[in-house]
Amino acid sequence: MSISLTILGCHSATPRTFAHPTSQYLEINNRRFLIDCGEGTQVQLRKYKIKFSAINHIFISHLHGDHFFGLIGLLSTFGLLKRKNDLHIFGPKDLKKVVNLQLKASNSKLQFGLVFHELNSDKSELIFEDEKVEVYTIPLDHRIYTNGFLFLEKIGERKLNIDAVKEISEIEICDYQNLKDGKDFVKENGQIILNQSLTFNPHKPLSYAFCSDTLYKPEITSIIKNVDLLYHEATFLNDRQETAIATKHATAEEAAKIAKQAKVGQLILGHYSSRYDNLDLFKQEATTVFDKVILAKEGKVIKIDSKVPDELIIAHQN
Amino acid sequence: MSISLTILGCHSATPRTFAHPTSQYLEINNRRFLIDCGEGTQVQLRKYKIKFSAINHIFISHLHGDHFFGLIGLLSTFGLLKRKNDLHIFGPKDLKKVVNLQLKASNSKLQFGLVFHELNSDKSELIFEDEKVEVYTIPLDHRIYTNGFLFLEKIGERKLNIDAVKEISEIEICDYQNLKDGKDFVKENGQIILNQSLTFNPHKPLSYAFCSDTLYKPEITSIIKNVDLLYHEATFLNDRQETAIATKHATAEEAAKIAKQAKVGQLILGHYSSRYDNLDLFKQEATTVFDKVILAKEGKVIKIDSKVPDELIIAHQN
Numbered sequence: 017m018s019i020s021l022t023i024l025g026c027h028s029a030t031p032r033t034f035a036h037p038t039s040q041y042l043e044i045n046n047r048r049f050l051i052d053c054g055e056g057t058q059v060q061l062r063k064y065k066i067k068f069s070a071i072n073h074i075f076i077s078h079l080h081g082d083h084f085f086g087l088i089g090l091l092s093t094f095g096l097l098k099r100k101n102d103l104h105i106f107g108p109k110d111l112k113k114v115v116n117l118q119l120k121a122s123n124s125k126l127q128f129g130l131v132f133h134e135l136n137s138d139k140s141e142l143i144f145e146d147e148k149v150e151v152y153t154i155p156l157d158h159r160i161y162t163n164g165f166l167f168l169e170k171i172g173e174r175k176l177n178i179d180a181v182k183e184i185s186e187i188e189i190c191d192y193q194n195l196k197d198g199k200d201f202v203k204e205n206g207q208i209i210l211n212q213s214l215t216f217n218p219h220k221p222l223s224y225a226f227c228s229d230t231l232y233k234p235e236i237t238s239i240i241k242n243v244d245l246l247y248h249e250a251t252f253l254n255d256r257q258e259t260a261i262a263t264k265h266a267t268a269e270e271a272a273k274i275a276k277q278a279k280v281g282q283l284i285l286g287h288y289s290s291r292y293d294n295l296d297l298f299k300q301e302a303t304t305v306f307d308k309v310i311l312a313k314e315g316k317v318i319k320i321d322s323k324v325p326d327e328l329i330i331a332h333q334n
Numbered sequence: 335m336s337i338s339l340t341i342l343g344c345h346s347a348t349p350r351t352f353a354h355p356t357s358q359y360l361e362i363n364n365r366r367f368l369i370d371c372g373e374g375t376q377v378q379l380r381k382y383k384i385k386f387s388a389i390n391h392i393f394i395s396h397l398h399g400d401h402f403f404g405l406i407g408l409l410s411t412f413g414l415l416k417r418k419n420d421l422h423i424f425g426p427k428d429l430k431k432v433v434n435l436q437l438k439a440s441n442s443k444l445q446f447g448l449v450f451h452e453l454n455s456d457k458s459e460l461i462f463e464d465e466k467v468e469v470y471t472i473p474l475d476h477r478i479y480t481n482g483f484l485f486l487e488k489i490g491e492r493k494l495n496i497d498a499v500k501e502i503s504e505i506e507i508c509d510y511q512n513l514k515d516g517k518d519f520v521k522e523n524g525q526i527i528l529n530q531s532l533t534f535n536p537h538k539p540l541s542y543a544f545c546s547d548t549l550y551k552p553e554i555t556s557i558i559k560n561v562d563l564l565y566h567e568a569t570f571l572n573d574r575q576e577t578a579i580a581t582k583h584a585t586a587e588e589a590a591k592i593a594k595q596a597k598v599g600q601l602i603l604g605h606y607s608s609r610y611d612n613l614d615l616f617k618q619e620a621t622t623v624f625d626k627v628i629l630a631k632e633g634k635v636i637k638i639d640s641k642v643p644d645e646l647i648i649a650h651q652n
Contacts (some may be wrong), residue, residue, distance in 0.1 A: 029410065029411070029414055044343050055373060055374065055376075055377075055404065055407040056373065056374050056377065059373075059374065070427075079439045079440045081406060081407055081410040081440055082410075082528075085403075085407045085410075086373065086397060088403055089373040089403045092347065092399040092400075092403075093347070096347055102375075108437075110439040112440070113435065113439070114435055114436055114439050117428075117431065117432055117435055118399075118432055120428075120434050121397045121426075121428040121431070122397045122398050122399055122427070122478065123477065123478045124399075159441065160440065160441045178627075215363055259652075296648055
């Protein structure tokens with residue numbers, strides 16, 4: 017069980033030549049998700065060699081352009097590439113209308129299913145689930161309807177203690193699944209071998225919370241409690257606290273307070289305003305409150321493996 | 335009087351890491367126009383140091399994504415930059431609906447006027463005129479309603495022959511404008527000095543035609559006759575003639591035929607399909623028909639000055 021998060025873009029709206037708006041590619045427990053899709057995301061996916069066919073679920077936090085203007089281009093490209101698999105899009109309700117109007121205006125008929133999951137609740141809700149992962153919304157407080165997303169690995173199977181299993185000659189391969197499922201083994205003579213003596217605990221499930229854009233909102237800490245990895249927007253530093261409040265954004269210090277209160281493993285900062293050239297100041301401000309802070313950077317890949325949960329691997333693709 | 339054309343993107347729809355879809359920035363007779371606006375155009379404008387405030391008129395050929403998906407992002411950025419001047423957008427009628435729905439979905443209120451000029455005629459028509467330039471549509475034949483655009487410098491004022499003027503002591507500075515306007519000079523004694531003896535002909539007005547996307551359509555040659563510079567799409571080479579017809583695109587040879595028939599000064603090719611890696615083949619194919627062929631390339635700047643009309647200056651920005 018593992019998480020790999022690739023930052024495709026991490027800046028706020030005003031474009032700069034080498035700064036892309038929000039988009040992230042998440043692999044968690046062998047499931048793959050695209051989170052937000054600012055303009056140019058399809059080019060970033062190519063740049064970082066992420067297969068378009070890996071993307072079957074896209075989560076859009078809100079309908080400000082720096083979080084979704086790249087979606088229609090990506091969908092059109094999927095069409096040109098003759099995609100066949102259904103694509104699921106989770107986002108605010110007007111998104112469907114915007115996408116469909118553009119497809120109609122360009123007389124485009126997609127050959128794959130476009131399944132919209134329209135979000136409108138102001139409470140956290142389960143919006144995706146399969147045997148490996150669950151995804152919940154995190155209601156945020158921004159100028160328009162906005163959700164963050166919480167990605168949770170499900171608890172996996174117990175791991176066989178092969179040495180112990182081999183000592184019981186009656187156990188056959190066809191019994192392994194029952195052991196992984198936590199069942200005791202009953203020998204022919206009626207003797208019960210407790211599951212704990214034959215298996216190890218499953219790996220700790222990992223979790224990732226994406227929170228952007230939002231005013232400082234301590235109420236979310238109950239939803240994101242103890243997540244291994246939290247991305248929280250930090251559009252401003254403390255020097256622009258008033259602007260943060262007026263535009264319903266957070267400061268680096270506020271993001272760190274959320275991380276501390278929620279006792280998360282690591283905090284990733286991003287969504288920097290173009291007013292700041294020196295991003296190290298964001299880290300400096302946040303670490304006065306919470307010490308495990310990572311600055312989001314385009315191309316950065318942040319990995320956690322539950323086998324070695326305390327070791328965070330950070331790579332950078334160029 | 336001069337033309338400067340900057341290629342911001344010149345590839346067809348399927349994105350590649352370093353290939354942008356269609357957009358061009360045109361300066362003609364001190365007027366500035368943006369032509370088409372594929373995804374990422376605002377980043378390209380920054381990259382090539384074109385001032386956002388220079389853009390007051392945008393021409394959109396048609397509503398396929400590779401020609402307009404960057405428009406909404408650019409408009410949003412104009413909003414963030416607190417633009418005040420009206421912005422005029424010329425394009426097919428559904429464009430207004432698409433833009434307005436996205437502005438509404440993001441709860442964006444632009445502080446500048448957005449003036450849509452909706453095009454729906456299938457005949458060439460004058461759509462913009464001021465004292466320096468005229469712009470006409472060029473009806474094209476594509477899968478959806480599509481126009482090219484013809485940009486014409488107006489004939490300028492006559493140039494004073496200062497040596498000849500100085501010889502007539504009665505001519506004062508306040509008479510100069512009449513001379514530039516072509517009027518003869520009448521001396522106090524009634525003697526008429528013919529304008530031709532006091533002025534030179536104005537510089538030859540320059541012209542630029544943008545034609546993308548389109549099937550080979552020889553009917554357009556009457557509209558673009560003798561233009562100094564023609565951009566004509568060449569999505570395919572001859573080897574994919576059938577695909578060109580099926581998708582209503584042109585080949586390099588067909589673009590060259592149009593250039594030859596219209597007796598243009600120079601032909602620029604672009605809108606290359608991603609199927610081709612070696613773009614030199616486009617030039618090779620076109621030059622079998624017409625010899626003055628330029629390959630569009632991102633960042634290429636093509637300049638003509640009417641003072642030295644036979645000299646084409648091609649620069650490249652990185």
